[in-house]
Amino acid sequence: MRSGGGAVIRVLVVHDACLVRSVLAEWLRRAPDLGVYDTPWRSAPARARSVRPDVCAVDLEYSDAYGLPPLGELRAREVGRTPPHLLVLASAKRPGLLRRALEAGALGYVDKEGSPDNLVRAIRRVAQGERFVDESLGFGFLKAAEMPLTRRELSVLSLAAEGASVAEIAGSLHLSHGTVRNYMAAITRKTGARNRIDAIRISQGEGWV
Amino acid sequence: MRSGGGAVIRVLVVHDACLVRSVLAEWLRRAPDLGVYDTPWRSAPARARSVRPDVCAVDLEYSDAYGLPPLGELRAREVGRTPPHLLVLASAKRPGLLRRALEAGALGYVDKEGSPDNLVRAIRRVAQGERFVDESLGFGFLKAAEMPLTRRELSVLSLAAEGASVAEIAGSLHLSHGTVRNYMAAITRKTGARNRIDAIRISQGEGWV
Numbered sequence: 115m116r117s118g119g120g121a122v123i124r125v126l127v128v129h130d131a132c133l134v135r136s137v138l139a140e141w142l143r144r145a146p147d148l149g150v151y152d153t154p155w156r157s158a159p160a161r162a163r164s165v166r167p168d169v170c171a172v173d174l175e176y177s178d179a180y181g182l183p184p185l186g187e188l189r190a191r192e193v194g195r196t197p198p199h200l201l202v203l204a205s206a207k208r209p210g211l212l213r214r215a216l217e218a219g220a221l222g223y224v225d226k227e228g229s230p231d232n233l234v235r236a237i238r239r240v241a242q243g244e245r246f247v248d249e250s251l252g253f254g255f256l257k258a259a260e261m262p263l264t265r266r267e268l269s270v271l272s273l274a275a276e277g278a279s280v281a282e283i284a285g286s287l288h289l290s291h292g293t294v295r296n297y298m299a300a301i302t303r304k305t306g307a308r309n310r311i312d313a314i315r316i317s318q319g320e321g322w323v
Numbered sequence: 324m325r326s327g328g329g330a331v332i333r334v335l336v337v338h339d340a341c342l343v344r345s346v347l348a349e350w351l352r353r354a355p356d357l358g359v360y361d362t363p364w365r366s367a368p369a370r371a372r373s374v375r376p377d378v379c380a381v382d383l384e385y386s387d388a389y390g391l392p393p394l395g396e397l398r399a400r401e402v403g404r405t406p407p408h409l410l411v412l413a414s415a416k417r418p419g420l421l422r423r424a425l426e427a428g429a430l431g432y433v434d435k436e437g438s439p440d441n442l443v444r445a446i447r448r449v450a451q452g453e454r455f456v457d458e459s460l461g462f463g464f465l466k467a468a469e470m471p472l473t474r475r476e477l478s479v480l481s482l483a484a485e486g487a488s489v490a491e492i493a494g495s496l497h498l499s500h501g502t503v504r505n506y507m508a509a510i511t512r513k514t515g516a517r518n519r520i521d522a523i524r525i526s527q528g529e530g531w532v
Binding site: 131132136137141205224227228232233274275276277279308309310311312314315316 | 340341342343345346347349350412414433434435436437438439441442483484485486487488516517518519520521522523524525
C-alpha cells in the first residue's frame with residue numbers, strides 16, 4: 115500500500131533490449147503508485163508467475179526471434195489468481211501485431227509514436243480492468259479489421275516466410291502441392307504483391323506473419 | 324559551458340519511436356555534462372545540421388522503412404564544421420548492421436542488451452573522438468568480418484528482398500537473367516539456406532540487407 119492509501123499497481127515491463135527496458139522501467143518508477151519490474155521475453159512467463167503483476171506492459175515490435183510475440187503465455191491461468199491485464203506498445207504501421215494483441219485479449223494499446231505520459235495513464239486505466247486505446251492507433255485497427263488473408267492462408271504464408279518449400283508446406287499442413295500453389299497465388303493477389311517474395315515482405319512489414 | 328568548467332557535450336538521439344526516444348533522452352539529461360536533443364529518422368539529417376551535435380546516438384534496429392538506416396546522411400560534410408561523431412545502439416545478433424555502422428565510420432558501439440550506464444560512458448568517450456566498443460558485441464564483429472557475400476551478391480539480394488523478379492533485377496543491375504540466377508544460387512549456398520526465400524530471411528535476420 116502506498117502512503118496515499120490506494121494500492122500500488124504492479125507493472126511488469128517486457129522488452130528484449132535491456133538498455134531500453136531499464137530506462138523505461140526507471141522512468142515509470144517516478145510515478146508513486148507504480149511498482150515496476152522488468153524482463154526480457156525469454157523469461158517473461160516465469161517472471162509473470164513470480165511477480166504476479168496487475169499489468170504486463172509489452173513491446174510488440176521487439177522479440178528475440180524477430181517473430182510474433184507469444185502474448186498468450188503471459189496470461190496463462192492458474193488456480194486461485196486472476197491473470198495480469200495486458201497492455202501493448204504498438205504502432206499503427208503494423209496492424210497484424212494489433213490484431214494479435216486483440217486476439218490475446220489485451221486491454222491497453224499505447225502508440226509508440228506518442229508521449230510516454232500516455233503509458234502511465236494507460237497502465238492506471240488497464241489496472242482497473244478498463245480499456246485504453248490511443249486515438250492515433252485508429253487507422254491501424256481499421257487495417258487490422260480489413261485483414262485480407264484467411265487463417266489457412268496465414269499458415270501457408272508463415273511457413274513460406276520461414277523458408278519452407280511448397281513440398282514442405284504441403285507436408286506439414288496435409289495439403290496437395292497444387293493447393294499450396296493456389297494458396298500462394300491467392301495470397302500474392304490479395305496482398306497486392308508482385309510475387310511470392312513480395313507477398314512475404316508486405317505481410318511481414320504489416321505484422322501479419 | 325557547464326558550471327564545472329568543461330564544455331557540454333551535445334547529443335542527438337535518433338530513434339523512430341517517440342515514446343522510447345523521449346524516455347531515453349530524459350534519462351540522459353540527468354547527466355549534467357550532456358545537452359540532449361532527440362529526433363526520428365525522417366528529420367534526423369536536418370536536425371543534425373541545425374543542432375550541430377558532438378555525438379549522434381543512433382538506434383540501428385529501428386527505422387521508418389524497416390530497412391537499413393541511412394547513417395551516412397548524419398555525417399554529411401559542410402564547410403566550416405566537423406561532422407558529428409557517430410555512436411550506435413546495436414546487437415551482436417545482427418552483424419550486418421554492425422558492419423554498416425563500421426562502414427559509416429561510427430566510433431561508438433553500445434550493446435542494447437547492456438546497461439544504460441554504458442551509453443553515457445560511450446557518449447563521453449566518443450565526444451573526445453575516441454572509440455568505444457561494448458565487449459559483448461565482440462562476437463557480432465567477428466561474424467561481421469566473416470560476411471560471406473560479395474557486394475554484387477548483396478545488391479542482387481537487396482532487390483530480391485524487395486520483391487523484384489529475376490527480370491527486374493537483371494534490368495536494374497544490367498545483368499543477364501542467367502547471371503542473376505547464378506548469383507541467387509551462390510547466395511543461397513553461401514548463407515546455408517534451403518532456397519531463395521530462406522536466404523532472404525537469414526540475411527535480413529542478420530542485418531545484411
